[in-house]
Amino acid sequence: MQSLISNMKKFFIITNEHKDMNLAMTNAISDYIIAKGGTCMHYVSTKSGWRERNLRRFQPSDIDAECIIVLGGDGTLVRAARDMASIGIPLIGVNLGTLGYLCELERSTVYDAIDRLFEDRYELETRMLIKGSSQKDGSGKATFALNDIVIHRTGLPQIVNLIVSVNGEYLANYSADGIIISTPTGSTGYSMSAGGPIVDPKADLMLITPINPHSALAKSIVVGSDAVIDVTLAKRRQEEDEEAEVSFDGDRFVHMKVGDNIRIQKADAHAKILKLNQLSFLQILRKKMQEFH
Template identity: 45%
Template sequence: MEKFYIITNELKDPGLETTRFVQEYLQKRGKICVVREKQDETVPHSYKYTDASLVPEDVDCILVLGGDGTLLQASRDLVERELPMLGVNLGTLGYLAEIDKSGIRPALDRLIEDQYNIGRRMMIKGVAIHKNKQIMSDIALNDIVIGRYGRLRVIDFNIYVNQEFLNSYSADGVIISTPTGSTGYSLSAGGPIVSPEASLIMITPIAPHTLNTRSIVLPDDAEITIEVGAGHSTPQEGAEASFDGDSTVRLECGDQIVVTKSERYARMVKINQVSFLEVLRKKMSEQ
């Protein structure tokens, strides 16, 4: 790799100390390294978004400094480019980021020496439908979450798989997640942990109001439709769908979110020879 582009969450790298170290380290070894400049001065110390058109065409790798949230955002912003990304975790708990701050130097050396692999991560696409018309379409690397909008209350959700009715949930919400997202919100809601190299889709209810409701694992070619029911309140309150905790769309009673596997993939650089099970064991022991 010869040309790099750095995206940094400035909340986790105040003063860009680590960012500048990475840039100078690469430049001293004859590589080209461009640092993403601020694009939203109203939020001076965080990562808001990256304009894909500003990333040079000949970039070989995106270095994402921050945490899992920063890497998720970067993957969505640059999904059309399908550039390989290396995540550097500057936060506390991270499953997505490949290395921690202490491992930056050896990781950069391996990139320079072309000692790495690139893995693909499945993404999902969600289409919001209101009165038989599409009102929004977006993708997610982790999950699409449909939850209540407004005050605390229970919502009824009707679940269809390949246009066949599956089940109804009375719950606070429903999570549709990828294998990568299995260690995110889905895990907190009691969903299974899945290897990120797998290709499948999971449905996990959030705080279901029944004792026998469980997560459901489906093949990656399934079409999942979540229909918002009336719930136990006024139908005007509705619900809200969130894509990787970022973009959102309001939903009313009867609206649907149709989720399928995306044609796009996130490409992640793998430096370490550490298995997913070893990473999982380490993260679980840190809890």
């Protein structure tokens, strides 16, 4: 395998504190890297963001590393890849959870993987990101997502009406629990659970998948990566008191009221994921499906 970084020795670990109790695995990996002559810093992932062990907040630009090792599961790796996309440092995930499609490593393979990273025997894979921006304030401020952006009902247990347009052209009015706009990477996540197709993560497209639609004809739709998708919350009754929320990779919520619109499109930045094995997407998919059953 060819690498893009020579003599990789500077590492950074992001840990899900609920998956690595007392940071036992984190400290063991850090000690191993330092014993091999490398450097390693480690931070903890929390629901409210990232923090150092001494609770000091930090920015991605603070990171001085050639590789980010993410300990947790696919969710932790997704958030890390999204939040670190701006600095361009590649990541590799260690699965400490259950079923995972994105994390390549397990507890038993992590030390061999570090040896290979030191020897620069890896490949680099880029993953598409999407961004969503609220149109109501005109600021155009966008939030990234690696897996998906989900517009879903909130408050009372009732469906919402969502008007979807693509490239300025009306597509459909979905009466549903919500709608998922997914990347290829996210096709094995919430979109799959809602009936959407599984696609190769290296594909260049977006998926529009309704959640529990009130129509048997409402199916997942595939659009090109250059599409601009607008989703507007429409009223269902005279009071116009319907509400919805927008989530980005399962967090970073934005509130929507009737008439509000969110615009979703491909982001300029990419997530960079390191690969060590030669398994194809279909081989990984078969393996994970066998583990699940």
